[in-house]
Amino acid sequence: MFTRIEFEISELDRIKDLIDEFCEENEIQMKDAYFLNLAVDEILTNIFSYGMKGTPEPEITLSAEMNGDHVVFIIADNGPAFDPQSVPDPDFTPSLADRRVGGLGIYFVKKSVDSFEYRYEGGFNTVTLSKKIKKSDAG
Numbered sequence: 001m002f003t004r005i006e007f008e009i010s011e012l013d014r015i016k017d018l019i020d021e022f023c024e025e026n027e028i029q030m031k032d033a034y035f036l037n038l039a040v041d042e043i044l045t046n047i048f049s050y051g052m053k054g055t056p057e058p059e060i061t062l063s064a065e066m067n068g069d070h071v072v073f074i075i076a077d078n079g080p081a082f083d084p085q086s087v088p089d090p091d092f093t094p095s096l097a098d099r100r101v102g103g104l105g106i107y108f109v110k111k112s113v114d115s116f117e118y119r120y121e122g123g124f125n126t127v128t129l130s131k132k133i134k135k136s137d138a139g
Contacts, residue, residue, distance in 0.1 A: 001063060002061065002063045002064075003015075003061065003062050003063075004059070004060070004061055005060040007052060015041070015044060015062060016037055019036060019037050019040060026133075028071060028134075028135070029133065035113070036112070038108055038109075039108070039113050039129050040062065040073055040075065042106065043109060043127050044062075045105065047077050051080070051082060052079040053079070053080070055078060057078075058079065059076075059077065059124075060075070061076045070130050070131065071130070072128065072130045073128070073129045074126060074128050075126070076126045077124065078125075079125060082125060083120070084118060085116065085118050109129070112131070114130055115128070115131075116129055
């Protein structure tokens with residue numbers, strides 16, 4: 001699967017549908033599909049919200065493929081270089097009432113996939129997410 005993504009937050013619905021379709025075609029269990037959707041949604045939401053400031057012609061792509069028993073998603077954008085892995089994990093020691101709002105997205109990505117890699121090359125940020133999957137019992 002490969003698609004170009006318009007720089008519009010409404011694209012998240014279309015991408016969710018594409019991921020669901022990809023997962024169904026590849027007999028990926030619903031639980032794994034949920035976590036893959038969560039991870040991709042969080043990365044794209046960060047790109048839409050913060051990643052393209054000052055970028056005159058935003059380019060965003062998403063690809064997905066099966067690699068043995070792993071599914072691999074690659075998200076690329078031509079925004080300013082930003083390594084999402086540099087974001088520290090949230091501090092869970094304060095009480096919920098005292099904790100600052102936000103900052104959980106990248107943490108959720110890290111917890112949703114088995115491998116989370118970043119590189120900046122040729123003017124593009126590239127995030128590679130990989131998750132070992134189990135085939136669905138249905139179908």
